[in-house]
Amino acid sequence: MRIPRIYHPEPIVPGHELALCEDAANHVGRVLRMGPGQALHLFDGSNQVFDAEITHADKKSVRVTVLKGEVADRESPLHLHLGQVMSRGEKMEFTIQKSIELGVNTITPLFSERCGVKLDAERLNKKIQQWQKIAIAACEQCGRNRVPEIRPAMDLEAWCAEQDEGLKLNLHPRAAHSINTLPLPVERVRLLIGPEGGLSADEIAMTARYHFTDILLGPRVLRTETTALTAITALQVRFGDLG
Structure with missing residues (x-):
């Protein structure tokens, strides 16, 4: 299964736990029906991608632990x-x-x-x-x-x-x-x-x-x-x- 990519509107720091924003939490928790232990890829607009793992998920909120991040530049030179x-x-x-x-x-x-x-x-x-x-x-x-x-x-x-x-x-x-x-x-x-x-x-x-x-x-x-x-x-x- 492809690991979902989720945008987070604030700077992401590896090693920290964070709560997904409302739209992202709804998509992960209610649409995809994902739960604790499952993997996500997060990005925050800084041209990096972060590996994360869900630690808590219900119909209203999703929390994840950020494991690591790396630059992943997919922007055109134009x-x-x-x-x-x-x-x-x-x-x-x-x-x-x-x-x-x-x-x-x-x-x-x-x-x-x-x-x-x-x-x-x-x-x-x-x-x-x-x-x-x-x-x-x-x-x-x-x-x-x-x-x-x-x-x-x-x-x-x-x-x-x-x-x-x-x-x-x-x-x-x-x-x-x-x-x-x-x-x-x-x-x-x-x-x-x-x-x-x-x-x-x-x-x-x-x-x-x-x-x-x-x-x-x-x-x-x-x-x-x-x-x-x-x-x-x-x-x-x-x-x-x-x-």
Whole structure:
């Protein structure tokens, strides 16, 4: 049986006993139905993985003893910041989950002219918290020991205007460049993915003012969630650790 990987939001110290957070305890104790003596792998975002053993488990709490830890670096050499115009329902959750499996380091949800998501501040904050939990679960599944940040949602132009030393890319169906024609080497990329209806002409012109390079993925029109994952995969193959 594969040993479950569990995220702990505080620094982990070998030789100490600790209580798992509520979400983790519920997963270990109630979903997996694990008990004393069984093994877990813990990580705390420090790029280490820790061997641990359950010492107590019931429906409300789980305590473990941390046995040892070691660095387990599974991060790509390419630093990817995804700016994703928010999509409806499960599409955004899917994009977050899969992009993290593919190695994205930071995700910023964006509002644009054609963004189909309309949320008040309270509901949006809850969404951000939910998406961060999805990011943690994706790391637990794929083996990453650093948890990417889901940043607060912001306006498209404000995100484009942020200072960034990396290559800035915007997907455009009539672009002259492809990912394979981008010059090597590249260590940082800020990738913009628009909504289902695409960016408006004014928004595309705005990205050019902030020195974004338009790139083309291929001859077919892709849905926004497909576009994000295709672009991330192509970037990791060319500049990162896939392939």
